[in-house]
Structures are given as C-alpha cells and as structure tokens.
Amino acid sequence: MAPDLDRRTYDLLRLVDRHGPIGSIQLFELLQLHGYDIKDRTIRLSLSNLDELGLTEKVPGQGRRLTPTGKAELERGDVDTRLEQIRARIATLTSRVGYDPTEDTGTLVASAAFLADERVDDALAVVAAIAERPFGPIPIALEASDANEPGDVRLVTASSITLDGVLLAQGVDATISTSGVLEYEPTEPAGNEPFPDHGGRIVRYVDIINGEGSSIDVISLLIEAGRTDVKRVLEGGDRGLLVGDSREFPLNRFEEARDVSIATQQSLGGALSFRRPREQKPLPSGTSTWAFGTITYAGPGELLLAALAEYELAARWETLYGIREREGLDGTLPEQAVLED
Secondary structure: OOOOOOHHHHHHHHHHHHHOOEOHHHHHHHHHHOOOOOOHHHHHHHHHHHHHOOOEEEEOOOEEEEOHHHHHHHHHHHHHHHHHHHHHHHHHHHHOOOOEOOOOEOEEEEEEEEEOHHHHHHHHHHHHHHHHOOOOOOOOEEEEOOOOOOOOEEEEEEOOHHHHHHHHHOOOOOEEEEEEEEEEEOOOOOOOOOOOOEOOEEEEEEEEEEHHHOOHHHHHHHHHOOOOEHHHHHOOOOOEEEEEEEEEEEHHHHHHHHHHHHHHHHHHOOEEEEEOOOOOOEOOOOOEOOOEEEEEEEOHHHHHHHHHHHOOOOOEEEEEEEEEEHHHOOOOOOOOOOOOO
C-alpha cells in the first residue's frame, strides 16, 4: 500500500487518470488551472515518486498513465476524502443546531427525499404509518424540488444528527462511535427497566460499523444496500430492522443527556436507547478510567428514508440536507392517507 498521500498528489493522480497518457507540461498547466502554485520541476519529481510507488507508468512518447495500483489508490483516496467531508459537514451542521426540544422550536438538521408527483400520496401514507407506530411522531415538510434537484417534490424531516446538536448546545460532548443496522421491536418498555427505551425497543445491533469510519454516509449506504426492514413494522410486524447510530458521552452528564434526548425523541420521533457501564474500570494507579454512557438513536430522517427506499418511492435522498426551522416542518397528513400492501 502506498504511504499516505497529500491532497495535491491525489489531484495529480486524478488528472493523470482523466487525461492520461499525459506529459508533465500539460499536467503543469492543468494544476495551475486548479489553483496550484507549483513548478514544472516539482511535478516531474512527483511523477518519478509515483512511478517508484507503482502508481503511474511511462508510455513512450506520450507521458504517464495510471497503473491498476494507481487506480485502486485513487479510489481509496476518494473514499477517505468523502468521509472527511462528511465528518466536517456533520460538525458544521451540529454546531448550527438551535433546537429546543422542550419548546419544540429552533433550527435542526434535516434529511430530504426527492419524489415524483405520482409518488407523493404513497409517500404520505408511509409517513402516516410511521406516525402511528411507537417511533412516531414524524414532523415533515412537503415542498417543490429546486431546479437543480431530482424529482418534482421534496419531502423533508429531521435527521438523527439533530440530537447531537441538542446535546452540544447543553454542553454535553457526544461523539458518534458506531453506526449500523438495529433489530427493533415496536413495544413499550417494561415498567421495571432501569433505563427504558423510547419509541419502541432497540434489541441489538445486527450489523455494525465501529469507530472513526462511522458517519451518516454509512447510514445512506446501508439503506441503499437494502439492509433495513422498516416495512415489516409498518405493516404490523412485531420486529424490524432500522438504521441508527450510537454516540458516547461522559457518564457524569448521564441524567442531563438522558432528559434532553428523551425530550428530542418525544418531539421529533424515532427510537432511542440508553446504556451505561455497570462500573468504572480502575487503572493500575488506583484511579478510575473515564466512563461513558451511550445513546443509540434511529431518527425520523433515517426511518423515513429507509421506508421510502423499501417501498421504492424515492430513488434519491440526502441524509444531511441542511439546517431547517422546526416551525417549517409542520406538514399535516391528508385523512385518506392509508398504507397499502
């Protein structure tokens, strides 16, 4: 595997891939057009290094082209860049959340699905079915798609990332640690549970992605791969598969995090679960390690996008559509909206 490459080198690989075989003079001109202040000699040295790494190769009389190894490295770099962009966008959107769950007002992070006009009634029937299950309510807005967007209509609701913004606003530093597919039961918790779930019972992860790679992009990929089964719950089943994520937060903020999370779920919908360690683990010095609680949340946006995908009502969606005012998500459902098999 090649060592970690910088952004300029990946841009150089992209240009070789797009225009190759290509010489250093043409690459020099293209890099300048892309805003790089670079010398022709630097490009020649970079190409020699890429040759040594096996990422590019010379074509006599024509310049360089990518090798199969170079194409694989470029794909890997594009994935890493995409994940970095997603994490940066999540951080930006989280910091802009001004939603107050107790007042049910303020700005939140939105998800959006794009629909054809003839799919709208069926999509609203799905919304109505979600609202009737334990993970309801589900606030929505139904709007005309912009000229540069797919479909005729845009269906907007709240993303699970809103919860991270609410926690941040309360001074609770929460970090998404896990994303995946959750086994779910649409039942109310037993009265003797110390930390009951809300919006139904999240049983366990059945497919999990840990650590730094977790992001809302993972949620979208799982939906596209058909790993969810929200449809079963909507049609009266006793079990289903949702997509959601878990975030860790300092255990000394457990009560505060729990209260604002429950308030968020009750106002915006979704399914929510809490976990806390049984005890802190002692270090050899005799002190205790930092202990963290965990909140697992399948938000309304993730529920709606998964359900619409399962019913083949939305071919395109955006998990992180942007910031919206809660007051704008006040769509009322037509009384005749009924989900059909």
